[in-house]
Amino acid sequence: xxxxxxxxxxxxxxxxxxxxxxxxxxxxxxxxxxxxxxxxxxxxxxxxxxxxxxxxxxxxxxxxxxxxxxxxxxxxxxxxxxxxxxxxxxxxxxxxxxxxxxxxxxxxxxxxxxxxxxxxxxxxxxxxxxxxxxxxxxxxxxxxxxxxxxxxxxxxxxxxxxxxxxxxxxxxxxxxxxxxxxxxxxxxxxxxxxxxxxxxxxxxxxxxxxxxxxxxxxxxxxxxxxxxxxxxxxxxxxxxxxxxxxxxxxxxxxxxxxxxxxxxxx
Amino acid sequence: xxxxxxxxxxxxxxxxxxxxxxxxxxxxxxxxxxxxxxxxxxxxxxxxxxxxxxxxxxxxxxxxxxxxxxxxxxxxxxxxxxxxxxxxxxxxxxxxxxxxxxxxxxxxxxxxxxxxxxxxxxxxxxxxxxxxxxxxxxxxxxxxxxxxxxxxxxxxxxxxxxxxxxxxxxxxxxxxxxxxxxxxxxxxxxxxxxxxxxxxxxxxxxxxxxxxxxxxxxxxxxxxxxxxxxxxxxxxxxxxxxxxxxxxxxxxxxxxxxxxxxxxxxxxxxxxxxxxxxxxxxxxxxxxxxxx
Ligand SMILES: Nc1ncnc2c1ncn2[C@@H]1O[C@H](COP(=O)(O)OP(=O)(O)OP(=O)(O)O)[C@@H](O)[C@H]1O
Ligand SMILES: [Mg+2]
Numbered sequence: 001x002x003x004x005x006x007x008x009x010x011x012x013x014x015x016x017x018x019x020x021x022x023x024x025x026x027x028x029x030x031x032x033x034x035x036x037x038x039x040x041x042x043x044x045x046x047x048x049x050x051x052x053x054x055x056x057x058x059x060x061x062x063x064x065x066x067x068x069x070x071x072x073x074x075x076x077x078x079x080x081x082x083x084x085x086x087x088x089x090x091x092x093x094x095x096x097x098x099x100x101x102x103x104x105x106x107x108x109x110x111x112x113x114x115x116x117x118x119x120x121x122x123x124x125x126x127x128x129x130x131x132x133x134x135x136x137x138x139x140x141x142x143x144x145x146x147x148x149x150x151x152x153x154x155x156x157x158x159x160x161x162x163x164x165x166x167x168x169x170x171x172x173x174x175x176x177x178x179x180x181x182x183x184x185x186x187x188x189x190x191x192x193x194x195x196x197x198x199x200x201x202x203x204x205x206x207x208x209x210x211x212x213x214x215x216x217x218x219x220x221x222x223x224x225x226x227x228x229x230x231x232x233x234x235x236x237x238x239x240x241x242x243x244x245x246x247x248x249x250x251x252x253x254x255x256x257x258x259x260x261x262x263x264x265x266x
Numbered sequence: 267x268x269x270x271x272x273x274x275x276x277x278x279x280x281x282x283x284x285x286x287x288x289x290x291x292x293x294x295x296x297x298x299x300x301x302x303x304x305x306x307x308x309x310x311x312x313x314x315x316x317x318x319x320x321x322x323x324x325x326x327x328x329x330x331x332x333x334x335x336x337x338x339x340x341x342x343x344x345x346x347x348x349x350x351x352x353x354x355x356x357x358x359x360x361x362x363x364x365x366x367x368x369x370x371x372x373x374x375x376x377x378x379x380x381x382x383x384x385x386x387x388x389x390x391x392x393x394x395x396x397x398x399x400x401x402x403x404x405x406x407x408x409x410x411x412x413x414x415x416x417x418x419x420x421x422x423x424x425x426x427x428x429x430x431x432x433x434x435x436x437x438x439x440x441x442x443x444x445x446x447x448x449x450x451x452x453x454x455x456x457x458x459x460x461x462x463x464x465x466x467x468x469x470x471x472x473x474x475x476x477x478x479x480x481x482x483x484x485x486x487x488x489x490x491x492x493x494x495x496x497x498x499x500x501x502x503x504x505x506x507x508x509x510x511x512x513x514x515x516x517x518x519x520x521x522x523x524x525x526x527x528x529x530x531x532x533x534x535x536x537x538x539x540x541x542x543x544x545x546x547x548x549x550x551x552x553x554x555x556x557x558x
Contacts, residue, residue, distance in 0.1 A: 055447060084449030092447055098440040101433065108430060109437040113449040115430050153444075160448055 005031040005196050006052070006164060011066030011076065013044075013051050013220075015059065021047045023220045024066070029164070029213075034190050034197045036207040036228065039217035040240075045200045046093055048217070049166045052198075053090035054080035070164070084113050087163035091156075093200075094172065095149040099142030103133055106141050106152055110159025119159065126155035129185055147178045154182070158189065165189070166198040171206060179203065183210055208232040271402040273523040274516065279408040280477070281515015282415045285508035287470035288495040289422070290463030292507045295496075296439035297459040299358055300350075303365040305467055306489020307372035312338050312468020313475035313485050314376060317385055327390045334472060335465050342464030346457040354453070369486070376482045385480040411473050418466065419508070426504075435459065439502075494538050499550050506550025514538075 006029040013022035022044050029035045039045050050056045051063050052075065063076040075083055098106050107126055111119045127134035130151040136144070141152060150170055157165055167186065171179040187210045190197050201207035208214055214231035216224040224231065231237055287309060294302050302308075315337045319330035349368060353361050395406035426432040437445045438455045446452055467489070474488055491514065499510025514534055522530035541549070 053447065055443070058443065058446060080446045081449055081451055084447075089449075090447050092444060096441050096444040096447075098437045098444065100440050101436055105433050105436070108433050109445065109450060110448050111430060112434055112445075112451070115434070156448065 005029050005071065007067075007069045008048075008052070009067045009069070011051060011068060012064050013047055013056065013061055014064045015056075015061040017060075017062075021061075021220050022051065025217070025220070025222055026066075027215050027222060027225070029196060029198060031196055032190070032194055033213055034187070034199055034211045036204075036211035036214045036231075037198060037200045037217065038202075038204045038207065038214060038231075038237075040202075043217040044220040045217055046168055047220075049090050049168055049198065049200060051076065052083075052164075053088055053166065054078050054083040055090060084160065087161065088166070089157045089160045089162035089164070090166040091153050091168060091170070093168035095146065095153050097141035097144070097149050097152055100140060102138050102140055103144070103152060104137040107133075107156055107159050110156040113160050122159050122161070126158055129158070129189065130155050147174055147182075150174060150178075150182055151185075154185070154189075158193075158195075162195055164196045164198065166200070168200045169202060170199075171201060171203045179206060183207075186210060204237065268401050269523065271399070273519045275399075275402065275404055275408055277516035277519035278512055279411045279515070280474075280519065281512035282508070283411060283470045283473045283511070284491050284495050284515055285499075285511020286415055286418060287467045287489070288492045288499065288507035288511050289504050290466040291492045292496055292499075292502065292504055293435075293459045294463045296502050296504075297435060298361075298456050300361050300365065302463065303362065304345075304369035304372060305463075305492050306486035307369045307376075308338070308341070308464045308467035309471040309474070309489040310376055310480075310482055310485035311341060311372060311464075312471030313480045314380060314471075315468065316472045316475065317387065317480050320387055320390070321385075331472065334468060338464045338468030339461045341468075342461035343457050345464070346453075346460040350456065350460070351453065373482060373486055380482065382482060384484075387476055387480070391476070407473075407476050410476075414469065414473065418469065422462070422504075431458065494535060496548070498538055498541060498548055500548030503548070503550040506548060509550065510548070 008025060008027045010024045010026050011022055012020060012024060014020045025044070025048055027035070027037075037045050037048065047056070047061070050059070050061065052068055054075070054077075056062060057077070057079065066076070067074055068076040070086060070088065073086070075086070075088070098109060101109070104123070107123060108119065111117065111122070132148060133151055133155060136148070141149065144152065154167065154170065170182055170186070174182065183206050186197060186199065189195050199207050199211060208228045208231055211228040214226060214228045215222050216231065216237065224234065224237070226234075287305070290308075291302055291305050294300055312334060315334040316330055319325045319333045320327065323330070325333060345368065349364055350361060353364060391406040391410055393406060395409050397404045397409055426436060434445070434450045435455050435458060437450060438452055442452060445455075471485055474485060478484060495510040495514050496507055497510075498513060499506030499508070517534035517537055518530045521533040525533065
C-alpha cells in the first residue's frame with residue numbers, strides 16, 4: 001500500500017486577516033507521485049503551495065482552518081525554515097533567480113537546509129540534468145534567458161534534496177520545445193530521484209501528460225480531481241483548459257470564453 | 267610636493283576608515299533595507315570598548331583589539347535579537363525609527379558612563395611602524411589603518427565570495443522571498459549583518475579614536491560621515507562604500523590643507539551635491555539588471 005506523504009484537510013487561507021482565498025481545500029499526495037494542480041488565474045494554486053511551504057507567513061497570510069499533515073506531522077503555519085528542513089521545497093512562480101549571484105552561487109543557496117555539508121555531488125547531479133547550466137557556472141543569473149533561469153531555479157530546488165518538490169508554473173512564457181524539455185526533465189527527476197512532485201500549471205495538456213493524479217481549482221476550492229487520464233478525458237477540462245470541443249476540434253477562443261462565463265463549476 | 271603627499275596619505279587613510287565603516291552600513295541596508303541611524307553610536311561603542319580593554323582592563327594591544335571586535339560583534343547580534351526581531355513584519359519606517367531610538371540610547375549610556383570628556387589611548391603604536399615613502403614620512407597610525415583595513419577588506423571579500431554563509435547573505439540581499447523558499451535562515455542573516463556592521467563600525471571607531479581621541483560627540487558625528495560616503499558610493503554597493511570613503515577622506519584633508527581647516531566639513535559636501543546632480547544613484551549604485 002502506498003503511503004500518504006502529504007495530506008491537506010479542508011484548509012482555509014486568509015490574507016491580512018480579511019481576504020479569504022482558500023475555502024476548504026483538501027488534497028492528498030502519495031509518495032512518488034506527480035500530482036498536477038490546475039486552475040485559471042487567481043484560483044488559489046500558488047496560495048495552496050505557499051500554505052504548504054510556509055511562505056504565506058511573510059505575506060501576512062495564515063491557515064485559519066483545517067490541517068496540513070506531512071509524514072504525520074502538522075505543518076500548517078510553521079516557518080519556511082522549518083518546513084524546508086523536512087524536505088518540502090517550493091520553486092516559486094515567475095523564476096526568481098538571485099540576479100547578482102552566478103549560476104553556481106545560485107545553486108549553492110539551495111544547500112541552505114544543510115549548511116556546511118558537502119555539495120559537490122549535488123552540483124554534478126544538477127549539471128547532469130541541465131547540461132546547459134554547466135557551461136555557464138560563472139555567469140550572473142541576471143543575464144540568463146528565461147529557459148536557462150527555469151532550469152536554474154529547478155536545479156536550485158534539487159540542491160536542497162527535496163522529498164516533495166512543488167513547481168509553480170514552470171512552463172510560463174517558454175517556447176513549446178523548451179516546455180517539452182523541462183517537463184521531460186521533471187518526469188526524469190521524479191523517476192530517478194524518487195522525488196514526489198506537485199506541479200501547478202496553466203498548461204493542463206502537458207501537465208496531465210506527466211502527472212499521475214490531477215486536481216482542478218476554481219475560486220479557492222477544488223472542483224474536480226481524479227487520475228490524470230480521467231481528468232484529461234473530462235469534457236469540461238477539454239473545453240476550458242485544452243481548448244478542444246468534445247469532438248476534439250480546437251475551439252475558437254470566443255466560444256470557450258463565453259462558455260466559461262456561463263459555467264464555472266460552482 | 268611633500269605637503270601634497272602628506273595630505274594624500276592622510277586623506278586616503280581616513281577615507282579608508284570611513285569606507286570600511288560605511289561598508290557595515292551598506293550591509294545592513296542590502297540585507298534588510300534598514301537605514302541604521304545608530305551607525306555613529308556603534309562607532310563610538312567600538313572606541314570605548316577599546317578604551318576599557320586597554321586602559322582599565324590593561325590588556326595587551328592585540329588582545330584589547332580582538333576583544334573590542336568581539337564585543338562589537340556581540341553587540342550587533344544583541345541589537346538584532348533584542349530590538350529588531352520583535353519588529354519583523356512591521357513597516358520599515360518603524361524599524362528605522364527604532365534605530366534612531368537606539369542611537370539616543372547608546373549615546374545616553376556612553377555619556378552617563380564616560381561623560382563628554384575627551385579620552386586618549388596610551389601611545390602604543392611603535393614609532394618603527396612608520397614608513398618612509400621617498401621624502402614623505404607616513405605616521406604609524408596610518409600604516410596601521412591601511413594594514414587593518416586591507417586585512418578586513420580581503421577577509422570580507424573572501425567571506426562573501428566563497429563561504430556558504432556569505433553566499434546566503436548575498437542571496438537574501440538579492441531576493442528575500444526566494445531565499446526563504448530555499449530555507450535560508452533569514453533571521454540569522456539579519457543578525458549576522460548587524461554583527462558584521464557593528465564590528466566594522468567599532469573597528470573604525472578604534473582607528474578614529476587613535477587619530478582624534480575618544481569622545482562620544484565626536485565619534486558619533488564621525489559616524490554620520492557614512493551618509494555622504496554611501497550617497498556618493500551608491501547605497502547598495504560595498505565597493506562603492508570604500509571608494510566613496512576614500513573620495514570624502516581626500517576631499518576633506520585637501521580642503522583642510524589647501525583652503526582652510528574650517529571649510530573641511532563643508533566643501534566636500536558641495537562637491538558631493540554636484541556629483542549627485544550628474545549621477546543620482548551615486549558613483550557605483552547597482553543598476554537593476556533588466557533582462558529576465
Ligand atoms: N498576499 C496576498 N494578499 C491578498 N490577496 C492575495 C495575496 N496573494 C494572492 N492573493 C489573492 O488570492 C487569490 C489567489 O491567488 P493565487 O496567487 O493563489 O492564484 P493562482 O491560482 O496561483 O493564480 P495564477 O495562475 O495567476 O498564478 C487572488 O485573487 C489573489 O489576488
Ligand atoms: Mg500562481
